[in-house]
Amino acid sequence: MYDLVVKGGRVVDPGQGLDGAMDIGVSGGRIAAVEAAIDDADAARVIDVGGRVVIPGMIDLHVHFIQGAGTPGVNEIAVPPDLAGVQSGVTTLLDAGTTGAWNYGVYLHHVANSAKTRLLSMLNIGKFGIPGQALGKPEIYTPxxxxxxxxxxxxxxxxxxxxxxxxxLVGPALFSMGADLIRLAKEAAREAKLPLMAHVGDIIGFDERAQDLTRTLLQEMEEGDILTHVCTSMPGGILDANGKVLPELREAEANGAVFDPAHGRSNFNFDIANRLAQQDFHPTTISTDLTLNGRKGPIHSLTETMSKFMAVGYTMEQTVRMVTEAPAKALGMQDRLGAIAVGREADLSIIEELNGKWRFQDSQGNPFTGEKALRPVHTVRAGELIPLEWGPHPWGWQPAEA
Ligand SMILES: [Zn+2]
Structure with a gap:
């Protein structure tokens, strides 16, 4: 009767308040049953996930997977979609503006249908997207x-x-165009009836004045707009000179903005993440900003990024919400993604929570440790069980031991 039964796991779906021992029956690519004990006598395939945690298919809200849309730069070092996706335990990826309106065809014709992972994308307001990040060049100089x-x-x-x-929001356009840069992007998003995702952290100009524009941005943000790199220590971040959360950030939070960390090779600082948490300000989601280079370190994977937030003090359940229900809402797809419910497409991530002493690095190379780590074990995407890749470390998926 079932194509697949996922048996004996602990089902954790914070968006629905589910946490308990349950089996999941899948048929025709959809979830057919979520029950305490499913009769699997007729099932085509049964996987025993005792001791593991079954969560809604994970969503990574900030990745660069559109490869080959330009040379050189982030287009060449973008990560193959299934490597960041289903082979890493992640069922949905959002490309965060690797391409823009003038080269989006590369995505449509060469990437969109190339993967088992569900792929979504943002259009960069720069018409050619991010052309040469590896060379430290911006996509926008002038209007x-x-x-x-x-x-x-x-x-x-x-x-x-x-x-x-x-x-x-990076130099030099940050200053030559100033608030016009935000206005143009906001106008496009508003006209398209879509969220604006704004990158803060001037990783190109390193200009200390960048924070003025971050304040302007925060004032312009409406419900559903996304600020990405919320834990950055680059100029333009969200803590003032005294380490206090900007008042405009609280306003944007009250207005329903989304705050996404997007680790990246430059933009996750452990001290900033702690300072935010101490001031009771919390990211909405967790995402990687993964590229091939970032996969080698310090990012490694979405589960390792979640483990880093557990080192800050978030619980496993909180980090699961930040990669399931929360990004589903940010995408406006909460009726389709981010929950384990009968009738939905069967996207599941099976993960393991490991106790130990784990060693991490932030984007500035600062070491820190944590006592919990997550690693992916299986991926089910639209009902299909998909094998994982070996993992970003020589030994596999779990973080380094301290
Ligand atoms: Zn990015």
């Missing part, structure tokens, strides 16, 4: 680098793929 009409038209035409508009 000529933005094609507002084409951005809005594409977002409308490919609404199944496009989930938002991305802007990076």
């Amino acid at each position: 000529e680098d933005v094609d507002l009409d084409a951005t809005i038209r594409l977002a409308d035409q490919y609404s199944e793929h496009v989930r938002g508009v991305k802007v990076r």
Whole structure:
């Protein structure tokens, strides 16, 4: 009767308040039953996940997986989608603006249907997307680098793929264009009826004035807009000179903005993450900003990034919410993603929580330790059991031992 029964695991779905021993029956690619003990006598396949945690398919809200849309730069070092996705225990990925309106065709024709992972993307407001991040170059120098009409038209035409508009607040446009940069991106997002995802942290100009524009951005943010790199220590971050959360951040929080960490090779600072938590300010989601280079370190994987937030003090259940229900809502797809419920497409992540003494590094190379770690064990995407890749470390998926 079932194509697959996932048996004996602890089901944790914080969005629905589920936490307990349950079996999950899958048929026709959909969840057919979530019950205490499913009769698996007729099941085509049964996997025993005793001692493991079964959660809704994980969503990584900030990845760069659109490869080959330009040379050189982040387009070349983008991670193959299934490597960041189903082979890492993650069932849905959002590309955070690797391409823009003028080269989005690369995604549509060469990437969108190349993976088992569910792929979604943001259109960069820079018309060619991020061309040369590896060379430290921005996508926007002048307003000529933005094609507002084409951005809005594409977002409308490919609404199944496009989930938002991305802007990076980095030099030199940060100052030559100033608030116009935010205004243009916000206009595109508003016209397309999509969220704006704004990158803070001036990883190109390293200009200390960047925070002025972050304040402007926070004032412009509406419900559902996403601030990405919330734990950055780069100029333009969200703590003032005294280490206090900017008042504008609280306003944006009250207005329903989404705060995404997007680890990256530059933008997760352990001290900042702790300072935010101490001031009772918490990221909404957890994401990696993964590229091939970042996979080698310090990011490694989504589960390792979750483990780092557990070192800050978040519980496993809290980190699970931040990669399931919370990003599903940020994508406006909470009716389809981020929950284990009968009738939904069967996207499941089976993970393991490990006790020990684990050694991590933030983006600045600062070492820290934690007592909990998560690793992926199995991925079920649309009912199909998909094998994991070996893992980002020589020994596999778990973080380094301290
Ligand atoms: Zn990014």
